């Protein structure tokens with residue numbers, strides 16, 4: 001894709017948009033290296049996402065869709081673009097914002113204020129579910145007990161379930177999340193590095209959880225982070241006049257502070273590695289996703305069997321789901337109970353020996369997190 005870049009025309013010293021050939025080019029698209037104007041950027045950015053939605057049949061007319069909203073850039077842009085496309089292309093969707101309040105003072109309370117403003121700006125009803133209500137613990141209280149090691153394990157496991165519980169309260173058909181192409185490429189890499197075959201096989205799927213309570217979809221699967229968010233210019237392109245992102249151009253209201261408990265060095269290294277690759281070869285991100293899609297699991301590999309948690313009824317491949325195991329540990333003052341590979345409370349179930357961590361403590365399927373997007 002990057003090899004066939006159309007050369008922009010010059011007019012009075014300024015480069016012209018290579019799509020309309022009328023307006024001054026305002027950015028170089030990270031994905032295609034085309035130099036284009038702001039209006040053409042909106043157009044191609046939104047229409048590419050529309051095409052992904054149509055090609056993958058992500059939505060059906062009349063469906064109720066919850067947008068996982070953290071107040072961060074990805075989910076804010078997702079709310080903005082989906083509202084716009086729903087109107088423009090008559091998708092016939094009922095859209096909602098769904099947020100999870102982990103109880104992190106100075107971070108989530110502030111970002112939820114952004115989501116509340118988004119509720120008014122886009123006219124989308126908002127539902128907030130909190131860890132305190134669902135589990136009896138806030139992340140502040142959990143960190144007080146366990147410290148800053150493994151906190152994201154608790155948070156990631158609880159969030160996944162909280163999102164499902166919120167979605168079922170809203171009676172939605174699907175949850176759309178703001179995972180972008182960079183997130184998915186990182187996750188492919190992390191799953192390879194961790195040898196997590198079960199997650200590797202599904203992390204590139206644009207729709208997941210079809211066998212669970214409520215499926216999730218990723219309309220930004222092929223959307224580059226650089227086009228979504230303000231990102232320091234690393235392209236050294238000659239025509240960057242302004243910050244070149246959708247969120248910036250559209251003056252969207254989003255929250256960009258990192259979680260105060262974010263330690264995620266491992267994911268951070270993977271992220272940096274991918275950014276380095278992207279600098280050399282912009283389509284490296286798409287190539288990694290493609291590689292992930294092409295992995296095939298040998299039919300002799302034993303995969304975990306899905307069942308339901310004997311305690312709360314949530315989907316689980318073990319006797320108790322991970323959230324119940326972690327919660328039991330917290331409530332008994334033994335927070336390490338569900339951490340690591342020890343089977344602890346699920347001891348009598350030996351089903352999963354062949355596939356490591358498929359219900360393991362360290363979920364890396366969620367973004368975990370920085371600017372959280374489930």
Ligand code: SF4
Pocket residue numbers: 102139151152153155156259260261262263368369370372
């Ligand atoms: Fe939770 Fe993300 Fe903060 Fe970790 S970084 S504690 S997963 S919000």
